[in-house]
Amino acid sequence: MSKKLFLFCASLIFVTFVAGSTVVAGLAGEMSVLSLRGDTSKLTHDQVVELERVGKWMDRDIIKQLNKVGFEAKLIKKRKDFKGSGHLLIVEVAKFKAGNRAARAFIGFGAGASSLDLKYHLLDGRGKSLAAWEDGAGSSRGGTYCAQTLNRNVIKKLKEVMN
Numbered sequence: 604m605s606k607k608l609f610l611f612c613a614s615l616i617f618v619t620f621v622a623g624s625t626v627v628a629g630l631a632g633e634m635s636v637l638s639l640r641g642d643t644s645k646l647t648h649d650q651v652v653e654l655e656r657v658g659k660w661m662d663r664d665i666i667k668q669l670n671k672v673g674f675e676a677k678l679i680k681k682r683k684d685f686k687g688s689g690h691l692l693i694v695e696v697a698k699f700k701a702g703n704r705a706a707r708a709f710i711g712f713g714a715g716a717s718s719l720d721l722k723y724h725l726l727d728g729r730g731k732s733l734a735a736w737e738d739g740a741g742s743s744r745g746g747t748y749c750a751q752t753l754n755r756n757v758i759k760k761l762k763e764v765m766n
Contacts, residue, residue, distance in 0.1 A: 692724070717745050721737065
């Protein structure tokens with residue numbers, strides 16, 4: 604009986620490990636990410652502060668997501684910091700609506716929803732454009748939920764473009 608239990612547990616652990624593996628075939632190598640906040644001239648001071656908060660969260664999360672699928676990802680501050688090794692993903696905020704936290708908390712039902720629209724540009728190590736696209740998301744839970752959705756979407760898009 605103990606041998607069967609051991610084999611069952613070993614099989615269960617193996618299946619869990621294989622199913623839980625998140626490395627996507629074909630996605631590997633170095634990936635530099637340049638995150639730009641876009642034109643903030645039409646935003647209020649509070650909206651700019653909220654965009655910066657959401658942007659910092661988004662930057663940490665995209666690096667984590669890229670590393671999870673097999674890239675050696677790093678965040679760079681300026682385009683000139685890209686040394687031509689691997690790929691460069693430029694993420695630029697096209698439009699940001701911070702929403703209203705009070706409305707989300709007290710009214711609910713989508714009131715005070717946030718939205719985030721991003722432009723992406725993927726370059727190879729020589730600076731050749733591989734792809735450019737736009738994506739957007741909205742959430743009644745706040746800007747970080749928009750960023751989380753967009754970060755998941757970019758992984759799917761990279762899989763399409765790079766395979």
